[in-house]
Amino acid sequence: MKFMIIVKADQNSEAGIMPPTELLAEMGRYNEALVKAGVLLAGEGLHPSSKGARVRFSGDTRTVIDGPFTETKELIAGFWLIQVKSKEEAIEWVKRAPNPMPGTESEIEIRQVFDAADFGEALTPELREQEERLRAESGQ
Numbered sequence: 066m067k068f069m070i071i072v073k074a075d076q077n078s079e080a081g082i083m084p085p086t087e088l089l090a091e092m093g094r095y096n097e098a099l100v101k102a103g104v105l106l107a108g109e110g111l112h113p114s115s116k117g118a119r120v121r122f123s124g125d126t127r128t129v130i131d132g133p134f135t136e137t138k139e140l141i142a143g144f145w146l147i148q149v150k151s152k153e154e155a156i157e158w159v160k161r162a163p164n165p166m167p168g169t170e171s172e173i174e175i176r177q178v179f180d181a182a183d184f185g186e187a188l189t190p191e192l193r194e195q196e197e198r199l200r201a202e203s204g205q
Contacts, residue, residue: 067106067148067178068155074140075166079113079133084167091163099147104158110143142166152177 084092099105115133134140142165149155155175165171181188181196188196 066151066155067146067180068152069176069178070145070147070155070159070162071141071174071176072110072143072165073172073174074114074137074142075169075171076137077166078142079115079137079140081113081115084165088163088165088167092165095162098161099145099158104147104149106146106148108143108145111141114140146178 096105096108099108113133117132117134119130119132119134121128121130147155147158149158152175159173159175162173165173181193
């Protein structure tokens, strides 16, 4: 089972304030533990929303909205993608993570990634073959 671990943004991350060296070292040790356990697939921090954009879809119309975005509590500052046996194991890993926003309350969200089997009959054999081919071509 794959899970995306989502680190919520705060005012400092949205202001582009880089984490202190101590937190970077703690995160490095945590990431090393994830790698040694064989569960880490990816993990990155994100630039503030002021450097981002959103594309709004309305029928065939596409509208680009440049950041920053106002709802800081709804924004993402970074993520991990892990592969574990259960949601409970994902929770245990997240409980071991350093507080990503030292000195304040912060929140990390855990979301399961869909697997091809989750789509049932809607994922036809042709679509399944395409998915497998694309994964192979992209190295996933």
